[in-house]
Amino acid sequence: MKLADMLSYADIGQLSRIATTYQCECNGNSKNELIQSILSTVNRRDVFEAQIGALKLEDLRFMISLLFDARDAFSLEELIARVQQSRFGLPAALAQAPAAAEAAPAKKAAVKSSAASSATKRVAKSKPQAKERPEPESGPRETISRFKQYGWLFNGYAGPERYLFQVPSDLKERFKQTMERRLASEVVYADDEPHAYRDEQMLMGEDVMHLLTYVHLNEVALTTDGTMYKRSIVQLLESFGVKEPLPGKGEWRFGYGRKIKDYPNRLSLLYDYCYYQGWIVENNELLELSAAGKERQALRSAEPPDKLYQFWLRLYKGPVPNIRSLVHWIDKLGSRWVKADTIMATLTPYVKPFYYDQPETILEQRLIGTMLHLGLLRIGEHAEHGQVIRMTPLGKTIVAGRSIDDEAIVLNG
Known part of the structure; x- marks a missing residue:
């Protein structure tokens, strides 16, 4: 009313x-x-x-x-x-x-x-x-x-x-x-384009297909705790459109998905997405495709970015309870090229720490970094303002037009 x-x-x-x-x-x-x-x-x-x-x-x-x-x-x-x-x-x-x-x-x-x-x-x-x-x-x-x-x-x-x-x-x-x-009065905008920028639109959806194809074509052995061996992880990362370094030993990693402790951030999200969809199963220390996974792999098509976006919001809702509002503000403030550190300074007070993850880390890595991987925004280097970010047309459409279930996803096992 x-x-x-x-x-x-x-x-x-x-x-x-x-x-x-x-x-x-x-x-x-x-x-x-x-x-x-x-x-x-x-x-x-x-x-x-x-x-x-x-x-x-x-x-x-x-x-x-x-x-x-x-x-x-x-x-x-x-x-x-x-x-x-x-x-x-x-x-x-x-x-x-x-x-x-x-x-x-x-x-x-x-x-x-x-x-x-x-x-x-x-x-x-x-x-x-x-x-x-x-x-x-x-x-x-x-x-x-x-x-x-x-x-x-x-x-x-x-x-x-x-x-x-x-x-x-x-x-x-x-x-x-x-x-x-x-919030817009607190950030600094660039009047011209950066000299270079990074844009990963559609790449993550394609890498869903690459992950399923790799599991289909290879016998992927798992350790006793259900983790791929380093050799398989490296081969899989080589097939992806975006390369990631392996997590450091002893690095604090939990809360952002089922496999965040074992795999790099982007691979972890892709793996959890396929696991949640029921396309991959960990069976007798082997990673295999389910019947549904074989059908999906046979399509040889990229996963729609809005589905990956919805999954990410629901998966990260636990450690970042106000993730929807933060994405909304990033979307609005990033309607044109904006200085990244001013967005960080403006939105950090609205980010709640999650154990050892400080607000700055959550905003930079868990939100802005993942939004780049999802193709929602671009990150550029500007001669005057340094690092700048801007929403992609695809990103603005997805953020503005999608309503998601409010329940957080919990991946057990």
């Missing part, structure tokens, strides 16, 4: 609190006047952008996590978890809300509601002087309450006794547009 629809379902108490937040001049006893005044104020671009600009980083992360979720309704428990997950830049003691801070007494809530209603009535008579806004409380419930007062979250019943919260659909788009303008 849109904001106007949600306002019409809200009770007068919530409308009064929203009107007070925006210092609306209206009759606090008239629901219709409250709604019209709120809409006229919230729809002003300067007011909306000022509210976004005043948010703390963890609040921005929280809102972004809601914008790119396939669902449109969340329980209170889910929202509390989202707020806590958005505070990864804070010390653990501050990221967890104390129980005392979350337990708001009914009496205190009633006093706040009464005060909000009275304040709205006073606004109808004369516009109040700008007051110094108190420092907002830091508990997850206070964050959710604050978003409700902004008119960004509305709750309603879904079932007999369960509250669900929603973000108005039209505000979602305004949030995305406002954030895009904000």
Whole structure:
């Protein structure tokens, strides 16, 4: 539902609190006047952008996590978890809300509601002087309450006794547009083409075919833990359109797929994709094609890049929970050649560390590097700006036009 629809379902108490937040001049006893005044104020671009600009980083992360979720309704428990997950830049003691801070007494809530209603009535008579806004409380419930007062979250019943919260659909788009303008102002664009660039469009899809063909034509032995021997890995990499170095000994590698610990990043993704499709099987210390794999190999055709993209998003969703939003921002910021280190600096605050993988590594290797392999973007060398990146036409089409299942893939075994 849109904001106007949600306002019409809200009770007068919530409308009064929203009107007070925006210092609306209206009759606090008239629901219709409250709604019209709120809409006229919230729809002003300067007011909306000022509210976004005043948010703390963890609040921005929280809102972004809601914008790119396939669902449109969340329980209170889910929202509390989202707020806590958005505070990864804070010390653990501050990221967890104390129980005392979350337990708001009914009496205190009633006093706040009464005060909000009275304040709205006073606004109808004369516009109040700008007051110094108190420092907002830091508990997850206070964050959710604050978003409700902004008119960004509305709750309603879904079932007999369960509250669900929603973000108005039209505000979602305004949030995305406002954030895009904000992030774009922080990066540096190149006015001309780089002197050279790397483009891997369609290569990964072709290497799916090469992997299946290699397994079909060779007896690929596996170690006791189900890993190809080095000789087979090297031969397979030689047949690919993109060469990769083998992982270093003792290198920390887990979380990004079933075989990330054993194979280079790109090969690992290709192997996991074919394994998930059921085309290859690890059988009695041999890697073989299944019946479905033999049929797929006989086609001798490249795998569609959108299918590889969808698989990657779902596979990496575990270690990078907000991968969809990060890909969205890279897509928008990379509409033309942009200086790579400015994108890194701009988006790193929105990347959560994953064990020993720091945000910079995740953004550079797991996201931008893989998007290059998937053919979604190009990486170039510019005489003035150094490394630059830009989305490919194929990449923009795939990112803009595909909706994926929100569940993360878990490859066992």
